[in-house]
Amino acid sequence: ARLQAAIKTGTAESVRRFLNYFGNQPAADQARRELVALLVQSKQLLEAELLLRQKERSGDPATVAAAVAETAELLRGAGRADDAAVYYRRLAGELADVVCLDGKTGRQLVEALEPEGDVARLLGTSAAWPVGRVDVMTGVPTPVRRTYHGRFVLSYDGSPRPFFSDTTVLFDQNRRMLLANDALGKERWKPVSMLKPGTNPNLFVAYNRGLTRASVEGHLLVLSMGAMIQAFDTLGSPGGEGPRLIWSQDLTDSRIGNLGLGHLGGIRGINLFQIRQMQLARYHRGRNNALGPVTDDFVCFQRLRHVSAVDSMTGQTLWTRSDVPPGSDLFGDSQHVFAVPSDQPYAMVIRALDGALLGKRDLPKFELTGPAIPDEPAEEEGAVRQLPFRQYCIATLGRNLLIWRPDGQQHKLALFDLWQQKDVWQAREFDAGAKYALVGHEAIGVLEPNGHFVLVSLPDGRTIIESTVRPEPSLVGIYVLHLQDQYFLVAHSPQRPGTTVRPSQPLPGTRHGPIASGRVYAFDAQGKMPWPKPVEVEQQQVLLSQPGRLPVLTFASQVYQRRSNGSGSYHVAVLCIDKRTGRKVCEEKFANSTGIFELYGDPEKKTVDVVTQRNRVTMTFTSEPLPPEGEERKETEKEKKEPPSIGSAIFKALEKAIGEKPAAEKPAAEKPAAKKKEE
Numbered sequence: 001a002r003l004q005a006a007i008k009t010g011t012a013e014s015v016r017r018f019l020n021y022f023g024n025q026p027a028a029d030q031a032r033r034e035l036v037a038l039l040v041q042s043k044q045l046l047e048a049e050l051l052l053r054q055k056e057r058s059g060d061p062a063t064v065a066a067a068v069a070e071t072a073e074l075l076r077g078a079g080r081a082d083d084a085a086v087y088y089r090r091l092a093g094e095l096a097d098v099v100c101l102d103g104k105t106g107r108q109l110v111e112a113l114e115p116e117g118d119v120a121r122l123l124g125t126s127a128a129w130p131v132g133r134v135d136v137m138t139g140v141p142t143p144v145r146r147t148y149h150g151r152f153v154l155s156y157d158g159s160p161r162p163f164f165s166d167t168t169v170l171f172d173q174n175r176r177m178l179l180a181n182d183a184l185g186k187e188r189w190k191p192v193s194m195l196k197p198g199t200n201p202n203l204f205v206a207y208n209r210g211l212t213r214a215s216v217e218g219h220l221l222v223l224s225m226g227a228m229i230q231a232f233d234t235l236g237s238p239g240g241e242g243p244r245l246i247w248s249q250d251l252t253d254s255r256i257g258n259l260g261l262g263h264l265g266g267i268r269g270i271n272l273f274q275i276r277q278m279q280l281a282r283y284h285r286g287r288n289n290a291l292g293p294v295t296d297d298f299v300c301f302q303r304l305r306h307v308s309a310v311d312s313m314t315g316q317t318l319w320t321r322s323d324v325p326p327g328s329d330l331f332g333d334s335q336h337v338f339a340v341p342s343d344q345p346y347a348m349v350i351r352a353l354d355g356a357l358l359g360k361r362d363l364p365k366f367e368l369t370g371p372a373i374p375d376e377p378a379e380e381e382g383a384v385r386q387l388p389f390r391q392y393c394i395a396t397l398g399r400n401l402l403i404w405r406p407d408g409q410q411h412k413l414a415l416f417d418l419w420q421q422k423d424v425w426q427a428r429e430f431d432a433g434a435k436y437a438l439v440g441h442e443a444i445g446v447l448e449p450n451g452h453f454v455l456v457s458l459p460d461g462r463t464i465i466e467s468t469v470r471p472e473p474s475l476v477g478i479y480v481l482h483l484q485d486q487y488f489l490v491a492h493s494p495q496r497p498g499t500t501v502r503p504s505q506p507l508p509g510t511r512h513g514p515i516a517s518g519r520v521y522a523f524d525a526q527g528k529m530p531w532p533k534p535v536e537v538e539q540q541q542v543l544l545s546q547p548g549r550l551p552v553l554t555f556a557s558q559v560y561q562r563r564s565n566g567s568g569s570y571h572v573a574v575l576c577i578d579k580r581t582g583r584k585v586c587e588e589k590f591a592n593s594t595g596i597f598e599l600y601g602d603p604e605k606k607t608v609d610v611v612t613q614r615n616r617v618t619m620t621f622t623s624e625p626l627p628p629e630g631e632e633r634k635e636t637e638k639e640k641k642e643p644p645s646i647g648s649a650i651f652k653a654l655e656k657a658i659g660e661k662p663a664a665e666k667p668a669a670e671k672p673a674a675k676k677k678e679e
Contacts, residue, residue, distance in 0.1 A: 012042060040077070049075075053067070068087055083163050132622045147613075148597060151508060158441055161440075183548045184547050192243040229301050231299065249315060324341075325341040328340055340363065346360040364392070400418065401418055402414075435475055449472055452468055493518065496538075505558040512557075534582075535584065541556060547600065554599055598610070
């Protein structure tokens with residue numbers, strides 16, 4: 001009766017209030033369906049999507065199938081074809097023969113799409129990039145572009161799926177805005193301000209990589225930057241302005257006097273909370289501990305000793321506890337929040353529903369051997385030294401701990417369920433010199449010095465790839481990238497003997513990984529290596545966030561070149577490898593440093609562009625026969641030349657006026673101009 005009364009009002013608020021009181025009752029399912037319909041009708045799409053995600057994680061197959069179909073329809077109606085295609089692919093795949101919505105199976109829902117519509121086009125066979133000769137043209141960029149200094153790529157904490165896997169989110173510190181690029185490197189949404197309406201537009205927003213975390217739940221993006229937590233609706237509404245800031249939490253207004261530092265509060269520019277967070281981040285190897293789990297129901301965070309949960313949509317406080325030590329690690333899922341104090345062997349377990357303390361769970365204990373770790377708390381005399389939590393827990397996946405720890409002459413990889421106090425799957429053993437790399441929260445790759453490589457799916461522990469590559473006796477580390485349907489392994493070692501060491505810097509606006517001397521391998525969806533041999537890379541930076549739908553794997557850096565007279569300068573070095581063949585299709589060096597770096601593609605024109613402050617490289621992919629292996633790229637008649645510098649233009653004008661070069665400038669013997677070679 002109460003539900004029917006709420007429905008009769010015809011307002012989302014009445015049904016929402018019913019769910020707040022009776023959300024765990026059988027009638028709640030019908031209430032959610034009614035609320036979703038009302039929210040879609042009133043264009044409150046993000047809240048509707050989050051409700052559908054609650055249905056999607058239910059254990060009932062019929063409920064899951066219906067939630068997938070409703071989400072697909074919601075996103076299609078919102079004009080988000082790319083995101084809708086993610087769910088329609090599930091309807092065409094795992095749910096093809098399952099009744100999902102209105103008596104129709106997943107296959108029937110897909111077949112009912114308009115053949116010429118955007119979603120159907122994305123589901124069809126997309127135009128493939130030709131695998132043939134690549135024509136490279138160099139020129140100058142137009143128009144003048146905004147510098148990328150002050151732009152920072154944000155790393156995701158937790159899984160970015162399903163909507164952010166191919167999205168790169170950047171913080172523009174100069175304009176205090178969030179930007180985003182899609183899988184082709186093009187703008188995904190209009191820049192969105194990080195400032196609340198009425199805020200001073202010149203307010204400085206600090207950035208510290210160790211204090212910044214981004215988490216996503218559907219189209220909800222939650223950003224923690226040390227002193228502030230902000231939530232953004234990136235779904236928007238049909239015909240709307242795109243993403244918008246929906247709520248923020250200031251972490252500095254938490255009884256500063258409790259720190260005994262109240263006398264500093266009046267000093268201009270001192271952010272006491274951020275100072276405390278930076279101290280804790282330093283102890284925890286640069287990790288920001290303020291933000292906890294982000295779910296479709298709530299967002300959890302810590303403000304000194306206070307742990308709070310707020311409503312995901314409104315930011316309104318649901319509950320607060322004031323007995324959690326500052327700097328605790330927060331993680332969990334939709335049912336439990338775990339808080340691990342920095343100096344304790346246990347985790348506090350908090351019920352996500354109401355903040356009640358359910359008890360404690362012991363952390364796994366591993367004996368520490370070898371020299372003491374810097375900043376490690378001192379142990380009592382005679383006590384067995386234990387490996388600190390942050391030394392063996394390399395990631396948290398819901399309530400599970402991903403563990404990488406030394407064990408004698410080997411390393412062990414395991415996933416431990418902290419609530420049930422047991423391993424999720426049997427621990428894997430690797431050589432003591434093995435190195436690992438996380439691929440978001442979807443997989444972890446491990447490479448041993450003998451060349452044994454394995455990629456393990458998370459959280460189920462399934463082997464995705466197991467292969468043997470070339471041995472790396474001096475292995476320093478690895479990077480693993482997942483771009484579309486391929487994985488790429490970059491194994492890097494110290495600089496090879498006899499080579500000149502040239503310092504390199506990353507390019508602005510990129511997330512990068514340094515490589516002194518490395519080899520690159522590609523793996524397809526079946527775990528096979530399509531390249532005939534690995535590609536060797538020297539003194540470069542791998543772009544860890546690069547557009548996934550481009551046909552090239554790109555490396556780029558600014559390398560310092562020292563001259564014989566002792567002076568030197570930086571130049572830009574770009575390397576692009578064809579993902580399908582493993583051939584180097586572009587290897588360019590440009591004089592001078594750059595404040596701009598852009599990488600984007602156009603599937604219709606079959607082109608990929610690399611843009612720096614003074615240069616542009618356009619790669620055109622054709623179906624023409626490949627040149628012989630090992631043959632260097634040759635200039636074509638269409639290739640543009642660099643415009644002459646002002647100095648050289650003046651010098652040439654003087655030559656023309658005089659009629660010949662000054663004697664001091666005449667070369668001893670003129671060499672004939674090299675003829676252009678054709679492909």
